[in-house]
Amino acid sequence: MNFYGLFGESLVHSHSPSLHKLIYQKIGLDAAYKLFAFPPTQLKQAMDGVRTLSIKGVNVTIPYKEAVIPYLDEIGPFAKKLGAVNTIENVNGKLIGHNTDYSGFGLVLSRRNWDVNGKIAVILGSGGASKTVEAYLMDHGIQMIYIVSRNPERFKDTKNKQYTNYEDVQYLKGDFLINTSPVGMYPNVNETPLSETSIQRFDYLIDLIYNPSETTFLKLGRENNKQTANGLDMLVGQAVRAVEIWEKCSIDEQVTKELISEWKKRHGESL
Template identity: 90%
Template sequence: MKFYGLLGESLVHSHSPSLHKLIYQKVGLDAAYKLFEFPSTQLEQAIDGIRTLSINGVNVTIPYKEAVIPYLDEVSPFAKKLGAVNTIENANGRLIGHNTDYDGFGLILTRRQWDVNGKIAVVLGSGGASKTVEAYLMDHGIKMIYIVSRNPERFKDTRNKRYTNYEDVQSLTGDFLINTSPVGMYPNANETPLSETSIQQFDYLIDLIYNPSETTFLRLGRENNKQTANGLDMLVGQAVRAVEVWEKCSIDEQVTEELISEWKKRHGESL
């Protein structure tokens, strides 16, 4: 049996073990998936533990997608470009960082046929997930991106990318409003990163959070007749891609569709 898992600081909300169990059943893989929760002070020890315990691979979530990079033996060119790792492969004790979030985020848009070409997007949050979303939008023709950060002065603006704070973002309008921050995640489901007034200025709302399936952020969007999507497609898409990386295999797109459909039936999700 092979062993995989998830590294994170707070994983009480995670559905990853049950999702991976479903994937392994679909592809006939004898494997188990565990949660590895620890404080940031123990990150280096956790990475060493992957080698010591011969764990075949792990996913990485908030807040370690950028922080793990210095502790890895190698980072794929794509993950290095994004500046974020969400999947680590243990190749005989050599730890290699990958990014499968890019494909996962793309699945949210492609399954709904939402086109970002020539559009304006506001991205809430400036961490590893934000960098991945930003890269995807840039690669698919976005006209302008506004990145909302608590400390926008740390970043440098470019021709089609601007950094702003949560106060000034309230005056912005655009097409896509994307939450990559943990605000609104279980158990703090009543929180929202932006007010209803701000949400009304956009047509499409995407929240990378999948638990709860409808955050307060998305509920406000729905109540204002906006197109909304949660992070379920991204969760499934990146997980399938991670298994492909670990197992050096290719999983049919139909399997991904079946996984999303079965997950919604099990959890009563409507988004």
Template identity: 45%
Template sequence: MNFYGLFGYPLGHSMSPMIHKIIYEKMGIDAAYKLFEVEEEYLAQALDSLKILDIRGANVTIPYKKKVIPLLDQISPKAEKLQAVNTIKNKDGILEGYNTDYDGVVRTFERQGWTVQNQSVYILGTGGASQAAAHALQDQGGWVTLVSRSPDKKNIFPVIDYQTLEEVEGNILVNTTPIGMPPKIDQSPVSDQIVSQFDIIFDATYDKVDNKLLKTARSLGKECVNGLEMLVGQAIAAVEIWEDISIDDSVMDDILSHVQKEWM
């Protein structure tokens, strides 16, 4: 049996063990997945434990997606470009870093049938998830702009503030901020008026019920989806890396269906 896990702090809300359990069962993989809640001062030791205990890999979540990079032996070109790692593979004692959040975004848009080519994309937030979404959608031909309360001119993407966003009419609006996450699902990162200015709303947060942003989008007849497909998509991509296998896209429907049933 191979062992995998998730590094982050805190981790009480994580759905990852359930998702990975379903993936392993569906693919006939003999593996187990655990949560490793690690405080920052012990992060280096935690990575060493992968080698010592022969743990074959780990996912990385907030707040360590950037902080693990100097602790790894090598990172993939994609992770290098995003400057964020959410998947580590222990390959014979060599720790390799990857980013599968990017894959989760791509799979979500493909499954929704949403065209990105030549579409104006505005992404709320400038963190790790924002970078993954920005690069993924730009690589699909989208015109990407980030939105921040404190615009940083050093970012490789154009950045505007929320006041400027009020004057924008775009095609796709993506939320990568934590606003709208449980238990504050009655909060929205933008006004109803801003939502009305877009055709598609993708909220990278997820919960059993729609948060305020998605409720507003549905009431206005917008195409919209939460981040559950992204979460499952990035988990499948991580398993492909760890196990050196390819999982057919058709399997995702089955996995996602089981995740939704277990979650509800």
């Protein structure tokens, strides 16, 4: 049996173990998936533990997607480009970093036939997940991206990318509004990164959070007749890609669709 897991700081309400169990059942894989929660001061020990305990691979979530990079032996070209790792592969003690969030985010858009070409997007947050979303949008023809950060002065603007703060974002409007921050995540379910007034100036709202399935951010969008999507498709998509990397296999697209449908039924969400 192969052992896998998830690295993060607070994982009490993570759905990843049950999701991976479902994937393993679907493809007939004998494997186990565990949660590994620890404070930032123990990151090095945790990475050493992957080698010592012969854990075949781990996923990485907030706040370690960028912090794990110095502890890796190798970084795939895509993860290097994004500056963020969410999947680590253990090949005989050699730790290789990958990023599967890119394909996961693409699934959110493709399943809804949402086209970003020529559009304007505002991304809330400037961490690892934000970089992944930014790269996907750039690769698919976005016209302009505004990235909202608590410290925008740390970044450099480009021709089609500008950084701003949470005070000035209230003056922006566009097509896509994407929350990559943890604001609104369980248990702080009443929080929202932007006010209802700001939300009204966009057509499509995406929240990478999937627990709760409808954040206050998305609820405000729905009540204002906006198109909304949570992070479930991204969660499933990136998990499937991680298993493909770990097991050196290819999982059929239909299996991914079935996984999303079964997951929604289990959790009482409408299809």
